[in-house]
Amino acid sequence: VRRVYLRHAAILASCTAISAVVIELFSNRLIDAVTAIPLALLLPGAAALLSLDGDRVSIGERLLWTFLASIGISVLGGLGLNLVTGLTRDHWLLFESGVVLVLLCVNLGIGWRSSDSTPPSVPRRNEKSGQRRLFVSASVAILLLAVALSISYVSANHSQERFAQFWLNPTVAQGLQLTSAQLGVQNFEGRTTHFAVSIYKGDSNAPMRRTFTLRDGGTWSMQIKGDAKINLRATLRVAGGDSLQTVRLDALR
């Protein structure tokens, strides 16, 4: 039994160390996500529940308590870090790794003393076959859920609204006397797009033109010196499109 405890503790400690090192050394978002999720949501709880008797608590229930304990530890840790240092990435990493190691030591102490636990029994043949079938069914179900999410992701991405934000916002004003305004565009077209902006001052029909290209989510802006007594108007046209967006600052009368 002690050997089992030691083995489990060693596995948890290794997983924690690997996660912490990977998060610290790599800056790849996918690798960070894959290692950070168990470090934050699974390992602290698993360490806390290490000495829980496996024969009295089913795997399902153990998993529930593991997640709850991990999340609970994070809440308490977050409140503590807020008082002591701050919730920076390094402090979180130190806290999550440290708490796993401390809990493992505490649980090892408890596990070392207990002598009445029984080692897990060996599954019989028909049980093994049942486990295999359950594993296959669970895998198919997970695959189906992944398919459902993928369908939704693709269809939502495909049907997202395509548009561009266009603004002319007074930025410096002394009282009501406008001295400067920001003209800006942000691209939400879902792709790299060419834009043409025309700026009209007063009653002039000869606009000042600007053309530019923005990737999806990209922003273009320029400052225009304003005069409270002159109208300022600008239009935006998306290349290849026929819609015209207009912004305007009216002269004070």
Next chain:
Amino acid sequence: VRNLAVGSQNDLEESSAFEKNESLLVRTANLFEFTLLFMAIGVVIVSIAYALSRANKPGGIELYFAGEFIIALTPLILLHRNRAISDVVGIWTSITIGITSFVAVACYSPLSFAFVDEYQHSLTANSILATDHLFHVNPALAVSGQFPGLEIVTTGLSSLSGLSVFAAGTIIAGISHILMTGFVFVLARQFNLSSRTAVLAVVVFSTGYTYQAFLSYFAYETFAVPFLIATLIILVKMLKSQELTATKILGCLTIVLAFITIVSHHVTSYLLIVLVVILIGSAFFFAPRWRHRTSLIVLVLLPVLALILTWNLAVATDTLRYLSQIKSQLFGLGPQAIAIENPTKNFALNVLGTHANVINTPTPLKWLGELGVAVVVLVIPIGAWTVWRRRRSYPLYLWLMPLCAAIAYYALLPIFVFSPGGTGLVGRAQVLLLIPAGLVAAVGMSHGLMAPFGRHTGGVALHLRTYISLVLVSIVVIGAVPASYPGYASKLPTPYNVDAITRSVDRRTVAAGFWVSRFLGPKARIAADSTDDTILEATAGIPVIEYSANLFETTRFTDGNAQLVQEGKISYVFANSRLTHEIPANGSDFYHDPLTGLYAHPLPASSLQKFDRIAGVNRVFDDGTIVIYSLQGSRYYRTVGAK
């Protein structure tokens, strides 16, 4: 599978003998495999329904209900086919209910948050990420920063993984949602229910008005509910424990879990305190051995009470003010600072028609929902009577708390019927009360309705009763689908519709909200339609102006409009042109809209275009659909400045 053979010592019902029969246990496991697969297929069907709606193809709503009905009915088939199920099958069925209902909600909006409250909490999360500290002022929802449990874990995960707040928040909300159903099963088992009845308790809980959607959102209630249930489980374990050391450890754990609930959500923690007090009180009065352990009871209760008082008085100081809105919702008192002028007859003629077009739930589905609630209402007394009659098996020191919750469940009925704004309140209270009251309902269903399930060797009358029971319980679960939150108009994610809750939260409006946050700030006073008002409040902390209907319900700028701008100090108008193309799904474009329920046509285009013709009004933003006008240069607003 090895655990299938582990029968529960606490099981009261006939399952113990049954669970020793290995071949039947294997059959239970086999049926569970089908349950798993069918529920997953239900989710795929729901996601196809969403894809059809996004592609503007017909058949989406029918497919949505088909998928949801499969998800809801499948666990019942498992229960119908088995007089008893093992603990393992029970807990995994409960977890599967949580997983499938969450994934179905996640499919609704897989790219961004869909519910306005989620943006309020992401403001708190973003402020923590930006400053590395808690308790910042959140202009959108002041109490969000004061109950930071959800945001602590989300930002912790986000910091470590580099995931966005949306991705990290969705993971945390998903885990919380799954923990809820799993822990309801564990709680029911602690109350000595069999695994089969415990799954019924989970099924009853999952029929709650806000269970599927609202309790899947990135919101503090979603996060706090599993801690509430876990606290109750540990407390019940403590009350049942015979060993002093174990009792002390469980008492300490109760305090810790209660503390996490307290720092996570106000109403959930208040309910927790009430339930804990009832449980501890009933243990003191009805369990003789606890009368001799008063000091232990006090040592658990006092810290919990001290923690909630300290947190609410010293940290979450905005809570009482925030919760005062419950009073105004109950009595229909809107913060109506300015009387709303009715639209002129000529204007109303543009909008009115022979038939108002409100998207209501189709009558058969509406009846199904009401019938389902009625069945639960009728089943609870059966359960309460069974608990009372068999109080040796269902000890009163444990069951007084669920019985009190069941009585409170009935108290919601007059609020629902008589209160002007009671629907939302009742819906949110109902799902919380269903955690304990659902245990009583499950006993009622198990003994009153579904008791003969599986006994197919009886006569015709017994067969008939079996199938009538199945139909009645099925009505409860499938009736909950159309009756649940959000309403019928918002069941599908697209196409955009005005006044359709989550269906009105699209990329364009949210992006406009962020633009307002960036350029105008939370002090801007913006008149908008009610849907956009809530989005602006959630994304930019803009205060909602609830009396601006008349500003939009005129075809030219009138003296009444000018007075409204001056008295309301309205500095911007958020003009969403979709108001002039679409009829509001739930019947009103604005708060306190005089035309509520009367819309047969959209607003005329001139109701928004008139702002282009007012001298000094600036058109500061245009995204092709939404235009924001600044009134600050107009003489009407300048009069405000002069005042």
